[in-house]
Amino acid sequence: MWGIWLIIAGICFIIEIATVGFLIFWFGIGALLAMLISFLFPANLFLQTAVFVLTSTLLIFFTKPFVEKFTKNDQKVATNAYSIIGKKAIVTHAIDPTQGLGQIKVSGELWSAKTIDGSTIDEQTQVQIIQIEGVKAIVEPLEKQSKKTKATTNSF
Numbered sequence: 001m002w003g004i005w006l007i008i009a010g011i012c013f014i015i016e017i018a019t020v021g022f023l024i025f026w027f028g029i030g031a032l033l034a035m036l037i038s039f040l041f042p043a044n045l046f047l048q049t050a051v052f053v054l055t056s057t058l059l060i061f062f063t064k065p066f067v068e069k070f071t072k073n074d075q076k077v078a079t080n081a082y083s084i085i086g087k088k089a090i091v092t093h094a095i096d097p098t099q100g101l102g103q104i105k106v107s108g109e110l111w112s113a114k115t116i117d118g119s120t121i122d123e124q125t126q127v128q129i130i131q132i133e134g135v136k137a138i139v140e141p142l143e144k145q146s147k148k149t150k151a152t153t154n155s156f
Contacts, residue, residue: 005035030056095121
């Protein structure tokens, strides 16, 4: 019976190499442990199968946090519209919330824009993009941000 467990372990390891997940590996380890049990208890197929199932299951659940620590990638890359958040832009058409007008230029692209607080911003003013709401960039003038920075540094 040990030969069958060895074949099962080999198949599991080959499948693990072909896949991107780290799951089938533990079934291969379980099969190897079942193979070791088959040397001690060659006639007890129930015990061998129980060792295979229990060790595979326990290895999957107990090693999952450890494996995720090494395979998890917390760095998310901003793509598409969200890649412009935090960038500086120039107002090309005055931003006027009462008329619903406003346009900025960022990275060579023109975007409809509105302010975060509903204020107006004149043309050629440098702004920073705070967020994206639908197809509009929500901006804040850089002068306002520098005043906030000065106020927080002077308050100490």
